[in-house]
Amino acid sequence: MNFYITYFIIAIGLFAFVAVFTLFGVYAERKLSAFIQDRLGPTEVGKFGLLQTLADIIKLIQKELIIPAPADKVLFLMAPVIIFVAVYLGFAALPWAPGLAPANINIGLYYILAIISIETLGILMAGWGSNNKYSILGAMRSAAQIISYEIPAGFALISVVMIAQTLNLQDISLQQGILSAEKTKFLGFWDVSATGGILSWNIFRAPHLIVAFVIYFIASLAESNRAPFDIPEAESELVAGFHTEFTGLQFALVFLAEYAMMFLVSMVGVILFLGAWNTPLPNMGAVQLATWTTGTAWGIFWILAKTLTLVVIQMWIRWTLPRLRVDQLMNLCWKVLTPLAFLCMLISGIWRLWLM
Protein backbone atom coordinates (compact mmCIF):
# COMPACT_ATOMS: atom_id res chain seq x y z
CA MET A 1 0.00 0.00 0.00
CA ASN A 2 3.04 2.25 0.13
CA PHE A 3 2.55 3.54 -3.37
CA TYR A 4 -0.80 5.09 -2.41
CA ILE A 5 1.05 7.29 0.08
CA THR A 6 3.53 8.21 -2.66
CA TYR A 7 0.63 9.23 -4.91
CA PHE A 8 -0.73 11.54 -2.23
CA ILE A 9 2.70 13.06 -1.58
CA ILE A 10 3.18 13.71 -5.30
CA ALA A 11 -0.27 15.27 -5.64
CA ILE A 12 0.31 17.54 -2.65
CA GLY A 13 3.78 18.42 -3.93
CA LEU A 14 2.40 19.45 -7.32
CA PHE A 15 -0.27 21.56 -5.62
CA ALA A 16 2.35 23.25 -3.45
CA PHE A 17 4.44 23.92 -6.53
CA VAL A 18 1.47 25.49 -8.33
CA ALA A 19 0.68 27.67 -5.33
CA VAL A 20 4.27 28.86 -4.92
CA PHE A 21 4.56 29.46 -8.66
CA THR A 22 1.39 31.55 -8.61
CA LEU A 23 2.63 33.64 -5.68
CA PHE A 24 5.89 34.49 -7.39
CA GLY A 25 4.27 34.63 -10.82
CA VAL A 26 1.96 37.42 -9.70
CA TYR A 27 4.89 39.23 -8.11
CA ALA A 28 7.02 38.82 -11.25
CA GLU A 29 4.17 40.01 -13.44
CA ARG A 30 3.68 43.14 -11.34
CA LYS A 31 7.39 43.91 -11.30
CA LEU A 32 7.69 43.25 -15.04
CA SER A 33 4.70 45.41 -15.90
CA ALA A 34 6.14 48.13 -13.68
CA PHE A 35 9.46 47.92 -15.53
CA ILE A 36 7.75 48.06 -18.94
CA GLN A 37 5.58 51.02 -17.93
CA ASP A 38 8.45 52.78 -16.12
CA ARG A 39 6.95 52.46 -12.64
CA LEU A 40 8.28 50.84 -9.46
CA GLY A 41 5.70 48.15 -8.75
CA PRO A 42 5.33 46.69 -5.23
CA THR A 43 8.10 48.00 -2.95
CA GLU A 44 6.71 48.21 0.59
CA VAL A 45 6.18 44.65 1.90
CA GLY A 46 9.46 42.86 2.50
CA LYS A 47 12.68 43.41 0.59
CA PHE A 48 11.85 44.75 -2.92
CA GLY A 49 8.17 43.99 -2.16
CA LEU A 50 8.84 40.25 -2.28
CA LEU A 51 6.20 39.48 0.34
CA GLN A 52 3.51 41.57 -1.37
CA THR A 53 1.67 38.61 -2.92
CA LEU A 54 1.89 36.64 0.33
CA ALA A 55 0.17 39.52 2.08
CA ASP A 56 -2.38 39.64 -0.74
CA ILE A 57 -3.26 35.97 -0.37
CA ILE A 58 -3.64 36.33 3.42
CA LYS A 59 -6.03 39.21 2.76
CA LEU A 60 -7.99 37.15 0.23
CA ILE A 61 -8.33 34.21 2.64
CA GLN A 62 -9.73 36.47 5.36
CA LYS A 63 -12.35 38.00 3.08
CA GLU A 64 -16.02 37.14 3.45
CA LEU A 65 -17.49 34.80 0.84
CA ILE A 66 -20.28 36.83 -0.73
CA ILE A 67 -22.87 34.94 -2.77
CA PRO A 68 -25.08 37.31 -4.78
CA ALA A 69 -28.79 36.86 -3.98
CA PRO A 70 -29.92 35.98 -7.55
CA ALA A 71 -27.00 33.60 -8.13
CA ASP A 72 -27.39 29.85 -8.54
CA LYS A 73 -25.59 28.93 -5.31
CA VAL A 74 -24.40 25.43 -6.19
CA LEU A 75 -23.03 26.39 -9.60
CA PHE A 76 -21.54 29.59 -8.22
CA LEU A 77 -19.65 27.76 -5.48
CA MET A 78 -18.55 24.86 -7.69
CA ALA A 79 -17.28 26.88 -10.66
CA PRO A 80 -13.87 28.09 -9.34
CA VAL A 81 -13.13 24.61 -8.02
CA ILE A 82 -13.81 23.02 -11.42
CA ILE A 83 -11.78 25.68 -13.22
CA PHE A 84 -8.78 25.06 -10.98
CA VAL A 85 -9.05 21.27 -10.77
CA ALA A 86 -9.22 21.00 -14.58
CA VAL A 87 -5.87 22.76 -14.89
CA TYR A 88 -4.33 21.02 -11.89
CA LEU A 89 -5.19 17.56 -13.25
CA GLY A 90 -3.21 18.39 -16.37
CA PHE A 91 -0.01 18.58 -14.29
CA ALA A 92 -0.22 14.85 -13.55
CA ALA A 93 1.14 13.82 -16.96
CA LEU A 94 4.05 16.26 -17.31
CA PRO A 95 7.57 14.78 -17.21
CA TRP A 96 10.13 16.72 -15.15
CA ALA A 97 13.37 14.84 -15.73
CA PRO A 98 14.62 11.54 -17.21
CA GLY A 99 12.60 8.86 -15.41
CA LEU A 100 10.72 11.40 -13.33
CA ALA A 101 7.08 11.90 -14.27
CA PRO A 102 4.11 11.89 -11.86
CA ALA A 103 2.14 9.63 -14.23
CA ASN A 104 3.79 8.10 -17.26
CA ILE A 105 0.68 7.73 -19.42
CA ASN A 106 0.80 6.26 -22.94
CA ILE A 107 -1.52 8.94 -24.24
CA GLY A 108 -0.26 11.77 -22.02
CA LEU A 109 -0.53 14.57 -24.57
CA TYR A 110 -4.07 13.63 -25.55
CA TYR A 111 -5.01 13.42 -21.87
CA ILE A 112 -3.72 16.94 -21.22
CA LEU A 113 -5.64 18.34 -24.21
CA ALA A 114 -8.81 16.65 -22.95
CA ILE A 115 -8.51 17.68 -19.34
CA ILE A 116 -7.80 21.32 -20.23
CA SER A 117 -11.02 21.49 -22.24
CA ILE A 118 -12.97 20.99 -19.01
CA GLU A 119 -11.91 24.48 -17.97
CA THR A 120 -14.33 25.91 -20.56
CA LEU A 121 -17.16 24.19 -18.74
CA GLY A 122 -16.07 25.71 -15.43
CA ILE A 123 -15.96 29.17 -16.98
CA LEU A 124 -19.46 28.78 -18.45
CA MET A 125 -20.61 27.54 -15.05
CA ALA A 126 -19.15 30.62 -13.37
CA GLY A 127 -20.78 32.92 -15.92
CA TRP A 128 -24.21 31.35 -15.61
CA GLY A 129 -24.06 30.81 -11.86
CA SER A 130 -23.23 34.46 -11.16
CA ASN A 131 -26.46 35.59 -12.86
CA ASN A 132 -24.80 38.79 -13.99
CA LYS A 133 -24.82 40.04 -17.57
CA TYR A 134 -21.12 40.92 -17.58
CA SER A 135 -20.21 37.49 -16.25
CA ILE A 136 -22.28 35.67 -18.83
CA LEU A 137 -20.94 37.79 -21.70
CA GLY A 138 -17.41 37.10 -20.50
CA ALA A 139 -18.09 33.39 -20.19
CA MET A 140 -19.55 33.19 -23.69
CA ARG A 141 -16.61 35.06 -25.17
CA SER A 142 -14.18 32.88 -23.29
CA ALA A 143 -15.79 29.63 -24.42
CA ALA A 144 -15.98 30.76 -28.04
CA GLN A 145 -12.33 31.79 -27.93
CA ILE A 146 -11.03 28.65 -26.24
CA ILE A 147 -12.96 26.32 -28.55
CA SER A 148 -11.76 28.15 -31.66
CA TYR A 149 -8.13 28.25 -30.62
CA GLU A 150 -8.07 24.60 -29.62
CA ILE A 151 -8.10 23.75 -33.34
CA PRO A 152 -4.84 25.42 -34.47
CA ALA A 153 -3.20 24.40 -31.18
CA GLY A 154 -4.31 20.82 -31.69
CA PHE A 155 -3.02 20.67 -35.26
CA ALA A 156 0.30 22.21 -34.28
CA LEU A 157 0.63 19.49 -31.64
CA ILE A 158 -0.38 16.80 -34.14
CA SER A 159 2.42 17.90 -36.46
CA VAL A 160 4.88 17.22 -33.62
CA VAL A 161 3.29 13.90 -32.78
CA MET A 162 3.62 12.85 -36.41
CA ILE A 163 7.36 13.48 -36.18
CA ALA A 164 7.70 11.81 -32.76
CA GLN A 165 5.30 8.91 -33.49
CA THR A 166 4.13 8.71 -29.87
CA LEU A 167 1.72 10.47 -27.52
CA ASN A 168 3.75 9.60 -24.43
CA LEU A 169 5.30 12.86 -23.20
CA GLN A 170 8.25 11.10 -21.57
CA ASP A 171 9.08 9.33 -24.86
CA ILE A 172 8.78 12.59 -26.79
CA SER A 173 11.25 14.14 -24.32
CA LEU A 174 13.67 11.22 -24.61
CA GLN A 175 13.84 11.55 -28.39
CA GLN A 176 15.15 15.09 -28.23
CA GLY A 177 18.53 14.51 -26.62
CA ILE A 178 21.53 12.27 -26.15
CA LEU A 179 19.44 9.65 -24.31
CA SER A 180 17.47 8.95 -27.48
CA ALA A 181 17.24 5.30 -28.52
CA GLU A 182 16.67 6.09 -32.18
CA LYS A 183 18.67 8.19 -34.63
CA THR A 184 18.25 11.96 -34.30
CA LYS A 185 18.92 14.07 -37.34
CA PHE A 186 19.49 17.83 -37.41
CA LEU A 187 17.33 19.29 -40.23
CA GLY A 188 16.96 15.79 -41.63
CA PHE A 189 20.52 15.27 -42.89
CA TRP A 190 23.11 15.53 -40.08
CA ASP A 191 23.15 12.70 -37.53
CA VAL A 192 23.37 14.31 -34.07
CA SER A 193 22.41 11.30 -31.90
CA ALA A 194 25.69 11.58 -29.95
CA THR A 195 26.00 15.38 -30.06
CA GLY A 196 22.62 16.21 -28.55
CA GLY A 197 22.06 19.66 -27.12
CA ILE A 198 20.05 22.30 -28.90
CA LEU A 199 20.65 20.58 -32.26
CA SER A 200 18.38 17.64 -31.46
CA TRP A 201 15.38 19.62 -30.22
CA ASN A 202 12.19 19.03 -32.18
CA ILE A 203 12.18 22.49 -33.76
CA PHE A 204 15.60 21.76 -35.28
CA ARG A 205 14.92 18.15 -36.15
CA ALA A 206 12.20 19.41 -38.48
CA PRO A 207 12.41 23.17 -39.11
CA HIS A 208 8.75 23.64 -40.06
CA LEU A 209 7.99 22.93 -36.41
CA ILE A 210 9.24 26.46 -35.65
CA VAL A 211 6.10 27.69 -37.42
CA ALA A 212 4.05 25.11 -35.53
CA PHE A 213 5.59 26.34 -32.27
CA VAL A 214 4.63 29.95 -32.99
CA ILE A 215 1.09 28.83 -33.85
CA TYR A 216 0.89 26.83 -30.65
CA PHE A 217 2.27 29.69 -28.57
CA ILE A 218 -0.27 32.19 -29.95
CA ALA A 219 -3.09 29.70 -29.43
CA SER A 220 -1.92 28.92 -25.91
CA LEU A 221 -2.10 32.63 -25.05
CA ALA A 222 -5.72 32.57 -26.18
CA GLU A 223 -6.46 29.40 -24.26
CA SER A 224 -5.21 30.84 -21.00
CA ASN A 225 -7.22 34.05 -21.63
CA ARG A 226 -4.14 36.28 -21.54
CA ALA A 227 -3.69 39.58 -23.34
CA PRO A 228 -3.77 40.26 -26.30
CA PHE A 229 -6.59 37.70 -26.20
CA ASP A 230 -8.19 38.75 -22.92
CA ILE A 231 -11.57 39.84 -24.27
CA PRO A 232 -13.32 37.46 -21.81
CA GLU A 233 -12.23 39.70 -18.96
CA ALA A 234 -11.81 42.97 -20.83
CA GLU A 235 -11.82 45.46 -17.94
CA SER A 236 -12.94 48.39 -20.07
CA GLU A 237 -16.04 46.60 -21.36
CA LEU A 238 -16.97 43.78 -19.00
CA VAL A 239 -15.78 44.87 -15.51
CA ALA A 240 -13.88 41.58 -15.00
CA GLY A 241 -15.68 39.11 -17.24
CA PHE A 242 -16.67 35.74 -15.86
CA HIS A 243 -15.15 36.32 -12.43
CA THR A 244 -16.82 39.66 -11.73
CA GLU A 245 -18.83 38.34 -8.77
CA PHE A 246 -16.14 36.28 -7.08
CA THR A 247 -14.51 37.41 -3.85
CA GLY A 248 -11.99 36.08 -1.39
CA LEU A 249 -10.91 32.50 -1.72
CA GLN A 250 -12.95 31.87 -4.87
CA PHE A 251 -11.25 34.75 -6.63
CA ALA A 252 -7.91 33.36 -5.44
CA LEU A 253 -8.78 29.98 -7.00
CA VAL A 254 -9.61 31.59 -10.35
CA PHE A 255 -6.31 33.44 -10.22
CA LEU A 256 -4.46 30.27 -9.27
CA ALA A 257 -6.04 28.53 -12.25
CA GLU A 258 -4.95 31.30 -14.62
CA TYR A 259 -1.32 31.17 -13.53
CA ALA A 260 -1.29 27.37 -13.39
CA MET A 261 -2.65 27.38 -16.94
CA MET A 262 0.14 29.72 -18.08
CA PHE A 263 2.72 27.36 -16.62
CA LEU A 264 1.01 24.26 -18.01
CA VAL A 265 0.74 25.48 -21.60
CA SER A 266 4.33 26.76 -21.51
CA MET A 267 5.58 23.45 -20.20
CA VAL A 268 3.67 21.50 -22.86
CA GLY A 269 5.23 23.80 -25.47
CA VAL A 270 8.70 23.21 -24.01
CA ILE A 271 8.23 19.43 -23.92
CA LEU A 272 7.01 19.19 -27.49
CA PHE A 273 9.11 21.78 -29.27
CA LEU A 274 12.04 22.96 -27.15
CA GLY A 275 13.65 19.73 -26.04
CA ALA A 276 11.79 19.13 -22.73
CA TRP A 277 14.34 18.43 -19.95
CA ASN A 278 17.25 18.08 -22.37
CA THR A 279 20.19 20.39 -22.08
CA PRO A 280 20.76 23.06 -24.77
CA LEU A 281 24.54 22.48 -24.62
CA PRO A 282 25.87 20.04 -27.26
CA ASN A 283 28.77 17.58 -26.98
CA MET A 284 31.78 19.03 -28.78
CA GLY A 285 34.65 16.54 -29.13
CA ALA A 286 36.33 16.20 -25.73
CA VAL A 287 34.07 18.80 -24.13
CA GLN A 288 31.14 16.54 -23.25
CA LEU A 289 28.82 19.38 -22.18
CA ALA A 290 25.61 17.47 -22.99
CA THR A 291 26.67 14.39 -21.03
CA TRP A 292 27.77 16.47 -18.05
CA THR A 293 24.52 18.43 -17.90
CA THR A 294 22.07 15.54 -18.18
CA GLY A 295 20.53 14.00 -15.09
CA THR A 296 17.59 14.25 -12.74
CA ALA A 297 18.55 17.52 -11.05
CA TRP A 298 19.77 19.03 -14.33
CA GLY A 299 16.56 17.89 -16.03
CA ILE A 300 14.38 19.71 -13.50
CA PHE A 301 16.62 22.76 -13.79
CA TRP A 302 16.47 22.89 -17.61
CA ILE A 303 12.74 22.33 -17.90
CA LEU A 304 12.03 24.94 -15.22
CA ALA A 305 14.37 27.44 -16.86
CA LYS A 306 12.83 26.96 -20.30
CA THR A 307 9.26 27.03 -19.02
CA LEU A 308 9.81 30.13 -16.91
CA THR A 309 11.37 31.86 -19.92
CA LEU A 310 8.21 31.17 -21.92
CA VAL A 311 6.07 32.42 -19.01
CA VAL A 312 8.07 35.64 -18.92
CA ILE A 313 7.56 36.04 -22.68
CA GLN A 314 3.82 35.60 -22.11
CA MET A 315 3.90 38.41 -19.55
CA TRP A 316 6.03 40.57 -21.82
CA ILE A 317 3.48 40.14 -24.64
CA ARG A 318 0.64 40.97 -22.28
CA TRP A 319 2.08 44.33 -21.32
CA THR A 320 3.22 45.19 -24.87
CA LEU A 321 0.37 44.41 -27.24
CA PRO A 322 -3.12 45.96 -27.22
CA ARG A 323 -6.21 43.75 -27.02
CA LEU A 324 -7.67 42.25 -30.20
CA ARG A 325 -11.29 42.86 -31.21
CA VAL A 326 -13.60 39.83 -31.41
CA ASP A 327 -13.72 39.77 -35.22
CA GLN A 328 -9.93 40.20 -35.46
CA LEU A 329 -9.53 37.36 -32.99
CA MET A 330 -11.68 35.01 -35.04
CA ASN A 331 -10.10 36.12 -38.33
CA LEU A 332 -6.64 35.39 -36.96
CA CYS A 333 -7.70 31.97 -35.75
CA TRP A 334 -9.68 30.70 -38.71
CA LYS A 335 -8.05 32.45 -41.66
CA VAL A 336 -4.37 32.52 -40.63
CA LEU A 337 -3.52 30.05 -37.88
CA THR A 338 -5.72 27.11 -38.90
CA PRO A 339 -4.57 26.90 -42.55
CA LEU A 340 -0.95 27.32 -41.45
CA ALA A 341 -1.36 24.55 -38.90
CA PHE A 342 -2.83 22.28 -41.58
CA LEU A 343 0.16 23.06 -43.79
CA CYS A 344 2.52 22.16 -40.94
CA MET A 345 0.74 18.85 -40.49
CA LEU A 346 1.08 18.09 -44.20
CA ILE A 347 4.81 18.91 -44.19
CA SER A 348 5.23 16.74 -41.08
CA GLY A 349 3.83 13.75 -42.92
CA ILE A 350 6.14 14.26 -45.89
CA TRP A 351 9.11 14.90 -43.59
CA ARG A 352 8.53 11.76 -41.58
CA LEU A 353 8.15 9.59 -44.69
CA TRP A 354 11.05 10.86 -46.77
CA LEU A 355 13.59 12.56 -44.54
CA MET A 356 13.67 10.63 -41.27
Next chain:
Amino acid sequence: MNIAQVIFYVMAFVVIASALFVASSKNLVRSIFMFFITLFGLAGLYVLALADFVAVTQIVIYVGGVLVLILFAFMLSGKETLGILQQQKGKFISVSKLPALLLAALFFVVMVNVVLKTDVNNLPWIKQVTAANAAIKPNDLMIDNIGINLMTRYLLPFEAISILLMMALVGAAHLARKERGAI
Protein backbone atom coordinates in the same frame (compact mmCIF):
# COMPACT_ATOMS: atom_id res chain seq x y z
CA MET B 1 -14.32 -7.91 -3.59
CA ASN B 2 -11.10 -6.43 -4.89
CA ILE B 3 -10.39 -2.75 -5.33
CA ALA B 4 -11.27 -2.72 -9.04
CA GLN B 5 -14.76 -3.98 -8.24
CA VAL B 6 -15.22 -1.36 -5.54
CA ILE B 7 -14.18 1.35 -7.97
CA PHE B 8 -16.52 -0.08 -10.60
CA TYR B 9 -19.53 0.02 -8.29
CA VAL B 10 -18.74 3.53 -7.08
CA MET B 11 -18.41 4.77 -10.67
CA ALA B 12 -21.54 2.97 -11.78
CA PHE B 13 -23.46 4.49 -8.89
CA VAL B 14 -22.20 7.98 -9.75
CA VAL B 15 -23.16 7.54 -13.40
CA ILE B 16 -26.65 6.22 -12.69
CA ALA B 17 -27.42 8.67 -9.90
CA SER B 18 -26.31 11.66 -11.94
CA ALA B 19 -28.19 10.40 -15.00
CA LEU B 20 -31.35 10.11 -12.90
CA PHE B 21 -30.81 13.66 -11.68
CA VAL B 22 -30.37 14.87 -15.28
CA ALA B 23 -33.66 13.29 -16.28
CA SER B 24 -35.67 14.39 -13.26
CA SER B 25 -34.32 17.87 -12.45
CA LYS B 26 -36.58 20.84 -13.13
CA ASN B 27 -33.61 23.18 -13.47
CA LEU B 28 -32.31 22.76 -17.02
CA VAL B 29 -28.88 24.33 -16.48
CA ARG B 30 -28.18 22.17 -13.47
CA SER B 31 -29.12 19.06 -15.37
CA ILE B 32 -26.72 20.04 -18.16
CA PHE B 33 -23.91 20.41 -15.62
CA MET B 34 -24.94 17.16 -13.98
CA PHE B 35 -24.69 15.53 -17.41
CA PHE B 36 -20.99 16.46 -17.24
CA ILE B 37 -20.64 14.24 -14.17
CA THR B 38 -22.41 11.40 -15.99
CA LEU B 39 -20.00 11.66 -18.92
CA PHE B 40 -17.00 11.93 -16.64
CA GLY B 41 -18.07 8.86 -14.69
CA LEU B 42 -18.50 6.98 -17.95
CA ALA B 43 -14.97 7.96 -18.92
CA GLY B 44 -13.84 6.52 -15.59
CA LEU B 45 -15.59 3.23 -16.39
CA TYR B 46 -13.80 3.13 -19.75
CA VAL B 47 -10.45 3.59 -18.02
CA LEU B 48 -11.34 0.72 -15.72
CA ALA B 49 -12.00 -1.41 -18.81
CA LEU B 50 -8.47 -0.55 -20.04
CA ALA B 51 -9.92 1.57 -22.87
CA ASP B 52 -7.99 4.72 -21.98
CA PHE B 53 -8.08 6.11 -25.51
CA VAL B 54 -11.87 5.81 -25.62
CA ALA B 55 -12.08 7.45 -22.20
CA VAL B 56 -10.02 10.48 -23.22
CA THR B 57 -11.89 10.74 -26.53
CA GLN B 58 -15.13 10.70 -24.58
CA ILE B 59 -13.96 13.72 -22.58
CA VAL B 60 -12.63 15.59 -25.63
CA ILE B 61 -15.75 15.12 -27.72
CA TYR B 62 -18.58 15.08 -25.21
CA VAL B 63 -17.32 17.38 -22.46
CA GLY B 64 -15.17 19.71 -24.53
CA GLY B 65 -17.43 19.76 -27.58
CA VAL B 66 -21.01 18.58 -27.27
CA LEU B 67 -21.69 19.76 -23.73
CA VAL B 68 -20.26 23.23 -24.37
CA LEU B 69 -22.34 23.41 -27.55
CA ILE B 70 -25.50 22.51 -25.61
CA LEU B 71 -24.68 25.21 -23.05
CA PHE B 72 -24.11 27.70 -25.86
CA ALA B 73 -27.45 26.92 -27.45
CA PHE B 74 -29.06 27.19 -24.04
CA MET B 75 -27.53 30.54 -23.18
CA LEU B 76 -28.25 32.03 -26.61
CA SER B 77 -31.94 31.07 -26.65
CA GLY B 78 -34.55 33.46 -25.28
CA LYS B 79 -36.01 33.30 -21.81
CA GLU B 80 -39.58 32.66 -23.09
CA THR B 81 -38.62 29.46 -24.93
CA LEU B 82 -36.85 28.15 -21.89
CA GLY B 83 -39.74 29.11 -19.62
CA ILE B 84 -42.13 26.90 -21.62
CA LEU B 85 -39.63 24.05 -21.49
CA GLN B 86 -39.23 24.35 -17.75
CA GLN B 87 -42.93 24.62 -16.90
CA GLN B 88 -44.13 21.19 -17.84
CA LYS B 89 -47.32 20.00 -16.19
CA GLY B 90 -46.62 17.95 -13.13
CA LYS B 91 -48.82 15.00 -14.19
CA PHE B 92 -46.93 11.75 -13.91
CA ILE B 93 -49.01 9.76 -16.40
CA SER B 94 -50.27 11.46 -19.53
CA VAL B 95 -50.93 10.48 -23.14
CA SER B 96 -48.06 12.56 -24.45
CA LYS B 97 -45.61 10.43 -22.49
CA LEU B 98 -46.93 7.18 -23.94
CA PRO B 99 -44.41 6.82 -26.84
CA ALA B 100 -41.49 7.44 -24.51
CA LEU B 101 -42.81 4.94 -21.97
CA LEU B 102 -43.35 2.35 -24.66
CA LEU B 103 -39.86 2.81 -26.04
CA ALA B 104 -38.31 2.63 -22.59
CA ALA B 105 -40.27 -0.49 -21.71
CA LEU B 106 -39.28 -2.27 -24.92
CA PHE B 107 -35.67 -1.34 -24.44
CA PHE B 108 -35.84 -2.61 -20.87
CA VAL B 109 -37.19 -5.95 -22.11
CA VAL B 110 -34.31 -6.22 -24.56
CA MET B 111 -31.79 -5.45 -21.82
CA VAL B 112 -33.24 -7.98 -19.41
CA ASN B 113 -33.23 -10.54 -22.19
CA VAL B 114 -29.57 -9.91 -22.92
CA VAL B 115 -28.64 -10.20 -19.25
CA LEU B 116 -30.55 -13.45 -18.84
CA LYS B 117 -29.43 -15.12 -22.05
CA THR B 118 -25.68 -14.46 -21.92
CA ASP B 119 -23.56 -16.53 -19.64
CA VAL B 120 -21.11 -13.83 -18.60
CA ASN B 121 -18.58 -16.15 -17.01
CA ASN B 122 -18.30 -18.49 -20.00
CA LEU B 123 -18.27 -16.23 -23.05
CA PRO B 124 -16.59 -18.13 -25.94
CA TRP B 125 -14.62 -15.16 -27.31
CA ILE B 126 -13.17 -14.33 -23.90
CA LYS B 127 -12.06 -17.96 -23.51
CA GLN B 128 -10.50 -17.88 -26.96
CA VAL B 129 -8.52 -14.71 -26.18
CA THR B 130 -7.36 -16.04 -22.82
CA ALA B 131 -6.28 -19.30 -24.43
CA ALA B 132 -4.36 -17.46 -27.14
CA ASN B 133 -2.78 -15.25 -24.44
CA ALA B 134 -3.84 -12.13 -26.37
CA ALA B 135 -5.67 -10.28 -23.62
CA ILE B 136 -4.90 -6.57 -23.22
CA LYS B 137 -2.65 -5.64 -20.32
CA PRO B 138 -2.71 -2.24 -18.56
CA ASN B 139 0.61 -1.16 -20.09
CA ASP B 140 -0.16 -2.12 -23.69
CA LEU B 141 0.00 0.53 -26.38
CA MET B 142 -3.46 0.75 -27.85
CA ILE B 143 -3.25 3.75 -30.18
CA ASP B 144 -1.01 2.00 -32.74
CA ASN B 145 -3.56 -0.77 -32.95
CA ILE B 146 -6.44 1.68 -33.39
CA GLY B 147 -4.57 3.63 -36.07
CA ILE B 148 -3.64 0.56 -38.10
CA ASN B 149 -7.17 -0.85 -37.92
CA LEU B 150 -8.71 2.48 -38.94
CA MET B 151 -6.48 2.66 -42.00
CA THR B 152 -6.93 -0.96 -43.11
CA ARG B 153 -9.90 -2.93 -41.88
CA TYR B 154 -12.27 -0.07 -41.15
CA LEU B 155 -11.15 2.32 -43.89
CA LEU B 156 -14.51 2.47 -45.66
CA PRO B 157 -16.59 3.42 -42.59
CA PHE B 158 -13.87 5.86 -41.60
CA GLU B 159 -14.01 7.59 -44.99
CA ALA B 160 -17.81 7.56 -45.00
CA ILE B 161 -17.83 9.35 -41.63
CA SER B 162 -15.27 11.87 -42.93
CA ILE B 163 -17.53 12.68 -45.88
CA LEU B 164 -20.51 13.08 -43.54
CA LEU B 165 -18.55 15.48 -41.33
CA MET B 166 -17.33 17.37 -44.40
CA MET B 167 -20.93 17.81 -45.55
CA ALA B 168 -21.90 19.12 -42.12
CA LEU B 169 -19.01 21.61 -42.21
CA VAL B 170 -19.91 22.85 -45.70
CA GLY B 171 -23.55 23.14 -44.67
CA ALA B 172 -22.65 25.12 -41.54
CA ALA B 173 -20.41 27.47 -43.54
CA HIS B 174 -23.20 27.97 -46.10
CA LEU B 175 -25.77 28.80 -43.42
CA ALA B 176 -23.45 31.25 -41.70
CA ARG B 177 -22.45 33.03 -44.91
CA LYS B 178 -23.57 36.56 -45.64
CA GLU B 179 -26.06 36.61 -48.52
CA ARG B 180 -25.13 38.61 -51.58
CA GLY B 181 -26.74 42.04 -51.56
CA ALA B 182 -27.61 42.01 -47.86
CA ILE B 183 -24.86 44.40 -46.79
